[in-house]
Amino acid sequence: RRQAFAAMRDLPPATRDGQRVTLMVNAGLRDDVAALDMTGADGIGLFRTEFQFLVSATLPQRERQQRLYREVLDAAGERPVIFRTVDIGGDKALPYLTHDDGEEENPAMGWRALRLALERDGLMKAQARALIEAAAGRTLFVMFPMVSEPWEFDEARALFEAQRAFLAGRNKRLPADIRYGAMLEVPALAEQLDLLLPRLDFLSIGTNDLTQFLFAADRANPKLAERYDWLSPSILRFIARIVGPARQAGVKLAVCGEMGGRPLEAMALIGLGIERLSITPAAVGPVKAMIRSLDQAELAIYLRELLAAPPRDMRGALSDWAERHGV
Numbered sequence: 001r002r003q004a005f006a007a008m009r010d011l012p013p014a015t016r017d018g019q020r021v022t023l024m025v026n027a028g029l030r031d032d033v034a035a036l037d038m039t040g041a042d043g044i045g046l047f048r049t050e051f052q053f054l055v056s057a058t059l060p061q062r063e064r065q066q067r068l069y070r071e072v073l074d075a076a077g078e079r080p081v082i083f084r085t086v087d088i089g090g091d092k093a094l095p096y097l098t099h100d101d102g103e104e105e106n107p108a109m110g111w112r113a114l115r116l117a118l119e120r121d122g123l124m125k126a127q128a129r130a131l132i133e134a135a136a137g138r139t140l141f142v143m144f145p146m147v148s149e150p151w152e153f154d155e156a157r158a159l160f161e162a163q164r165a166f167l168a169g170r171n172k173r174l175p176a177d178i179r180y181g182a183m184l185e186v187p188a189l190a191e192q193l194d195l196l197l198p199r200l201d202f203l204s205i206g207t208n209d210l211t212q213f214l215f216a217a218d219r220a221n222p223k224l225a226e227r228y229d230w231l232s233p234s235i236l237r238f239i240a241r242i243v244g245p246a247r248q249a250g251v252k253l254a255v256c257g258e259m260g261g262r263p264l265e266a267m268a269l270i271g272l273g274i275e276r277l278s279i280t281p282a283a284v285g286p287v288k289a290m291i292r293s294l295d296q297a298e299l300a301i302y303l304r305e306l307l308a309a310p311p312r313d314m315r316g317a318l319s320d321w322a323e324r325h326g327v
């Protein structure tokens with residue numbers, strides 16, 4: 001099987017009815033970039049920049065951040081890399097970055113990611129400068145985590161733009177372009193998405209956090225692992241409602257949570273109209289094999305029926321359909 005996946009490396013992830021899916025990988029360390037060549041993926045759809053912070057005993061200085069970003073971009077070559085600004089705080093607490101009010105009772109819903117970065121803006125400014133300098137001459141893709149309201153995105157973007165202007169004033173070589181995106185992982189954002197979409201270049205659904213917030217079920221608590229299923233009607237309907245508006249606004253929509261790395265879940269996502277996935281490298285082979293055996297249009301029709309009147313066992317229904325259709 002492993003060999004069969006390896007042989008597929010250079011085959012396009014396209015469905016039987018000709019829909020080309022953009023298949024990217026999630027990464028976080030310099031060496032993860034090797035996964036691009038190993039899997040034949042289209043790019044890095046989520047580079048978790050906090051990894052460098054988490055493995056470091058002290059706050060990584062701007063030059064060190066910049067070196068990592070440049071190495072990653074050099075290794076990726078022509079393939080795009082979406083850098084997510086730091087998602088630290090909460091359960092990814094850093095000893096050198098402490099909260100004034102001490103321990104948090106609910107760190108996942110706490111002072112983390114963009115919330116922390118907009119407040120400790122020295123951290124964000126240094127990262128913005130490191131990214132902008134590292135991407136000189138190329139297109140820089142920046143993505144903000146845990147956006148809950150449109151103004152947070154605006155503020156983060158403005159912070160980057162100020163750094164771009166600052167560096168332009170110092171005659172530094174700049175990126176050819178900077179594209180800004182948000183993660184959709186806080187359900188509240190979906191209620192204001194129409195306001196945010198016109199300002200976005202891309203949007204990526206983070207199903208790890210999204211599902212824990214949608215179901216009020218801690219993603220790290222094994223006792224709750226049976227509480228919800230990624231194939232539940234609530235999750236699939238939630239995602240289905242994002243697809244149309246994103247397409248109309250011309251915003252590239254991806255899914256970057258672990259859900260997309262499971263073939264049956266990825267099948268459902270593609271059936272909902274998702275055309276871009278960023279997944280763990282080991283999942284590229286199995287997910288590509290699924291895509292190449294799928295008739296997207298046929299599944300889309302079936303899914304629409306299924307979601308209008310969902311059976312209790314959505315997983316069972318979808319896996320039966322897959323089996324019947326040779327997926």
Ligand code: PEP
Pocket residue numbers: 046048087185205206207208209210256257258
């Ligand atoms: C997510 O929440 O789905 C996600 C991709 O981000 P992380 O797993 O890093 O929180």
Ligand code: MG
Pocket residue numbers: 145185206208209
């Ligand atoms: Mg997340």
